Amino acid sequence: MAMQRTILEKAEPVAEGAVSLLLRGADGPLAPWEPGAHIDLALPNWLTRQYSLCGDPADLDTYRVAVRHDRLSRGGSEYIHLFLDEGHTLDVSVPRNNFPLLPASEYLFLAGGIGITPIVPMLTAAVEAGASATLVYMGGSLATMPFVDELRAAYGSRVRIHATERHGRPDFAAKAAALGPRTLVYCCGPAPMLEAAEAAFPAQQLHIEHFRPAAKKFAPNEPFDVHCARSQRTVRVGAEDSMLDALNHAGFRIPSGCREGVCGSCEIALVEGEPEHRDDIGAPPGRMYCCVSRALSSGLTVDL
Structure with missing residues (x-):
């Protein structure tokens, strides 16, 4: 796997328990990417973790990712939040995209918590392409939701914020009933949100990215x-x-x-x-x- 050397230029909080990392290419321009892509980040504690790119694809001098401090961390997010300092040299992979944004005239984006990260550049690309695009962004509280102010300032009424501790969860069934036949739905967030989206929206219009594998059953392993x-x-x-x-x-x-x-x-x-x-x-x-x-x-x- 090809790796690129970067320097952590800036680490700054973007919500309670979430930090943004700005990684600058140490040897010149970084590899290009498209909305939905992620990178492998090789940490100094020998762990490698995957994070969605949430910056500007046109800026090949830097990559931006955001990381939530997971209380059940296997060592990646904990290291980033507690020990990773600006100025560190970090190896990152060439971006891979398992969640590509397909061309459409209409989009509905659904994001939950840190699941906003791949959605940010998707929304930007959709708006720049002249598509009709709406973002429904969910989180426990405004304080815990990264990029809320940034998104509101850039996209105004296209962005609908649901702080679930105040307003409850949005009605996916109602949104599915109002969905146009050519609207593509992109969804990233915690497992219960993804399951609700899968139950509500037509499979042929729904695109989902999982942060954790979905529960599945297989026959016993054979050699x-x-x-x-x-x-x-x-x-x-x-x-x-x-x-x-x-x-x-x-x-x-x-x-x-x-x-x-x-x-x-x-x-x-x-x-x-x-x-x-x-x-x-x-x-x-x-x-x-x-x-x-x-x-x-x-x-x-x-x-x-």
Whole structure:
């Protein structure tokens, strides 16, 4: 995975428990990106975490992300909030986009809490393209919602704020009933919000990004073989092993980030065999995410 060197130029609070990081390219312009993209951020405590880009895609001198301090942090957000100082050098990946903004004449954007981060540049792009665009932004209180003032100042009545402790949750069923047939709905936020959106809006118009994998059930793991076509080697994946770990232990250096099937950093090319896709991204034909996915056939052939 290609990495880029950046310097943390500015870290500033953008809401209670949320901080914005402005990362400046240390070696010149950074790789381009489009709304919905995210980066892997390699932290000095050896953890790698994924964060949606929420700055201006036209500004290739800097990337901006926002991070909420998660009380159940696995070490990433806690390190950023408590120990990461301005001036630190940080490696970041080339942006990947599993949540692209498709062309449309009308958009409804739904954001919950820190789920606003991929939505900010989407709203900007939609408005600049001349589309009809509305943002419904939800959070427990105004104090905990990043970028509220920025969004209100830039987009006025296009932005509808719901502080749920005061106003309750918006009626998704009513919004779905009023939805135009060509309106695309983009949604990012906590799992209960995503589930409510999936229940209310037509699947063909709804686009969702998960921060955590959705609960799914699969048959018990079975061992299988992975034949690596280019190197002519075969790697056994035990029932208790992930395909990613087995390949890494065999000497194949496959990048990984979330290890939960939501970031896409461990994507590999599939040559032959029937995979069992367990990710939340939706692997394109001929690809798979080996951190969680397995084989339905007795083996798989991959391009390694």
